[in-house]
Amino acid sequence: MLVLSRKIGESIIIGDNIEIKVLKIEGGSVKIGVIAPPSVKIYRQEIYKNVAEQNKQAITETPEKLEITYLKEVLKNVDKNR
Amino acid sequence: MYKTRLGEFDLNENEVLFFPEGIPGFESLKKFAIISLEETRPIFWLVSLEDETVALPIIDPWIVEEDYEVELSQNELQILKIEDPNDLVVWCVVTIPIGKPEETTVNLKAPIVINLKNGIGLQVILEKYELKHPIKKV
Numbered sequence A: 001m002l003v004l005s006r007k008i009g010e011s012i013i014i015g016d017n018i019e020i021k022v023l024k025i026e027g028g029s030v031k032i033g034v035i036a037p038p039s040v041k042i043y044r045q046e047i048y049k050n051v052a053e054q055n056k057q058a059i060t061e062t063p064e065k066l067e068i069t070y071l072k073e074v075l076k077n078v079d080k081n082r
Numbered sequence B: 001m002y003k004t005r006l007g008e009f010d011l012n013e014n015e016v017l018f019f020p021e022g023i024p025g026f027e028s029l030k031k032f033a034i035i036s037l038e039e040t041r042p043i044f045w046l047v048s049l050e051d052e053t054v055a056l057p058i059i060d061p062w063i064v065e066e067d068y069e070v071e072l073s074q075n076e077l078q079i080l081k082i083e084d085p086n087d088l089v090v091w092c093v094v095t096i097p098i099g100k101p102e103e104t105t106v107n108l109k110a111p112i113v114i115n116l117k118n119g120i121g122l123q124v125i126l127e128k129y130e131l132k133h134p135i136k137k138v
Helices: A045-061 A068-081 B074-080
Strands: A011-014 A018-026 A029-035 B002-004 B007-009 B031-035 B044-048 B055-059 B088-095 B105-115 B120-123
Touching (some): A045 B055, A045 B088, B002 B031, B074 B105, B074 B120
Antiparallel strands (some): A018 A029, B002 B007, B031 B044, B044 B055, B055 B088
16 A cells, blocks of 8 residues: 655546546545546445445345245335335 | 246347446356346346346336436446437346345445447446335335
């Protein structure tokens, strides 16, 4: 891990084309701006992790054998929404 | 013939979907298909064709949230190679807790977007919406 210090308005450059700039520091949080080519995916780390967790949960929690009774109850609720 | 969590299926070439980035948590899985089972509708299934333990229940998000909106970035449109927005279909993953179907949630935050023209799919992450949107009215 590289550790360095930056002031407001200063940037770091990663590779040739990714710039990360410190915009604002307030309380315990830092507002940063990222300039990167569209092909670079940028996520808040915990959000990507949460989506991965949710996908795993959807797979493991789903009844092993299609227990139709479960699903039927779910569908009943869906119908109510219509 | 493909072996999946839901059984064996004979699929046509054009029914095999390609997820170039996999999906979060399953980045190495690229080949999927959507299976429709009469008895579970309107829940459909996104099944992996490479790992027969992986099947995700999915639903048309507009059934759950009438005003649902999906905004795709330039990069996402490029990955999907979208030429006509009409070629897009959107699904959301359903989590059905064992024994507690009344606590079923829909992941509106990370819809699965598929280009029907070329079979390319992508799970995108939106700024809006919840990861666990209750499927029933609260």
